[in-house]
Amino acid sequence: MDKYRANLLLCAGTGCVASGTAKVKTALAQELKDKGLADEIKIVLTGCNGFCAEGPVMLVYPDEIFYQRLTVEDVPKLVEEHFLKGRPYQKLMFKEPEQKLAIPLMKDIPFFKHQVLRVLRNKGLIDPENLDEYIARDGYVAASKALNEITMEEIIKTVKDSGLRGRGGAGFPTGLKWEFASKSKADQKYMLCNGDEGDPGAFMDRAVMEADPHSVIEGMIIGAKAIGASKGVIYVRAEYPLAVKRLQIAIDTCYENGLLGKNILGSDFTFDLEIYQGAGAFVCGEETALMRSIEGKRGMPRPRPPFPAHKGLWDKPSVLNNVETLAQIAPIILNGAEWYRALGTEKSPGTKVFALTGNIKNVGLVEVPMGIPLRTIIYDIGGGMKNKRKKFKAVQMGGPSGGCITESLLDIPVTYEDVVMTGAIMGSGGMVVMDQDTCMVSTAKFFLDFTTDESCGKCSPCRIGTKVMLDMLTDITEGRGKEGDIETLQDLSRDIIATSLCGLGQTAPNPVLTTIKYFRDEYESHIKDHWCKAGICSKLCSFHIDEKLCKGCGACLRICPQKAITGEKKQPHRIAQELCIQCRSCYDTCKFNSIKIGPAIHAGKPEAAVKN
């Protein structure tokens, strides 16, 4: 039987025939033939559609688009737009007279249009607490294939060929990791899942564990078979109670249904899985620290080698994969490496999930093919700035280990290699978007404050070095910065990166380094002019009203908590500097952009910064 990709149900009821169906049909058939679409698109003449007043009418399946008042003249444009380019032809579309609004289709909304769901294939579609619904979406078919039909080597080869790279941040090839562990000889091996998502602004893994826990479990079963592990642990931070609950329900149902435990899916394979809740230390996301934490010890990294593939949990060969990595395993086994490589780039194949947050309109979770420009993610999918009056300043990628990317670099494709070139890292997928009102020194300080807090204390460069850097940044943001501070920060950064044991210390200075690289002028104006141009560092700014722009609307006067603003209606207002506490309320309220940020005012010397 011939397969058509679309059916055109052209009405051949009396009404429509009277208004010209026959001519339209001939024109349509000819046009489809001319465009080479005759074998793909079928024209079906139907009985009366009922909407005779608007005839000739036509319904397009599978799109379910309704066209009305077709004419021979419209046919070429219609075929070109809809059937060749895939864009329904607005002009002929049905519009309900009384309705002015129309609900857009998924593909008309940029937020959805650019996304391709693999990891998030079941997001918002299935009940995460219901095993049957997961199975209905081809769940556990890949596990069944891995356990009953193919060998360990074949699983590893497929994953290696797919080019899948660890989604936790470093991007190490998953297949290679599995291969190392599979070749280690031991009486016991462990398959582990890292659900200790800790980067500020990242929530991809939480969403996967909450929305589709079985996809993680299935990935682990397949991985366990590949490396020969009979035990597994999912390490989830305790701050994710809903993820823990849904994973536990999923594990329990798996045991009840023979998907975990002995003889899984009728095979001779045994795999036991449990959840271990982390107490919330950021460093426990590092693999060796995570394994120590499961052992009940203090979560501290240890030197590698030996790598976990040889000596991991309880000194046995272990593989630790990120949640998002594991969620992609089942479709790869099911559809093959080639399928996986169809999206993304040569070195970064597949899709990546990003958590979009910050000053962006569409805060949310998005999955896009690798290699998509950063600009598309921020402006098309993300919808641009939350406040349309503000300009984009930077996007922070990779959390406290990453860095800031500026406007000029927004056209880079998002791949592991290209992002590293900017000084940021792909990381786990957090994207914090910042607008013009963000102070980059404060941003660097925020992330360093986080890493200083979370440093486990094992290595002095990380423990003491980050603290020294944090103190310097605090000084700079409070007006005690000195000439040479920037260079000292860069020196310290290099030393900490070179001499720390684990990823936490090796990457902690990145936010400082990238902000100095791209926003050095901001550091300088903080230090030399005592001027935080974004007006965030309250000790380094003053607020003034531009009398030419002020309309005297009184909005700032009403919101000022200090009653520092005076002025008559429709006359320019003024801010009494001795009363102002730099709370920014007036700046955020003014609709006319008339509030300007100047340097700090010292000891009654207006508009002039005191030099140190």
Add this chain to the structure above:
Amino acid sequence: MARLTITDLKKIKEKQHATFTLREGGYRAKVTVHMGTCGIAAGARNIMTALMDEISKANVEDVIITTSGCAGLCAREPMVTIEILNKPPVKYGDVTEEKIREIFKEHIIGGSPVEKYALVIGSETTY
């Protein structure tokens, strides 16, 4: 419960197909309340309660309610997806108790989507 085999997986898939496609399951409408952490924080539980209340008041039996995880657009939570038999799914964003009661009457019972609250029609691309 019995231990699953490969044939069971296929059977379950076929059986579940009925609820997914609505038609064969004997249902006319399926309502999915997105209850990830973001949805719950934005008030998805109240939406669910209001919906259950409306259903019991209207005494309808051909509507199923189910929960799911985050739909991705956390900024517009609470979100609800409504699928009516033979119609593409419609997603609503920024749903409130009042809105869901109106949506229930207009869309679930009446069959016509409430355009002023609706976000989008259709499903995303999955590969």
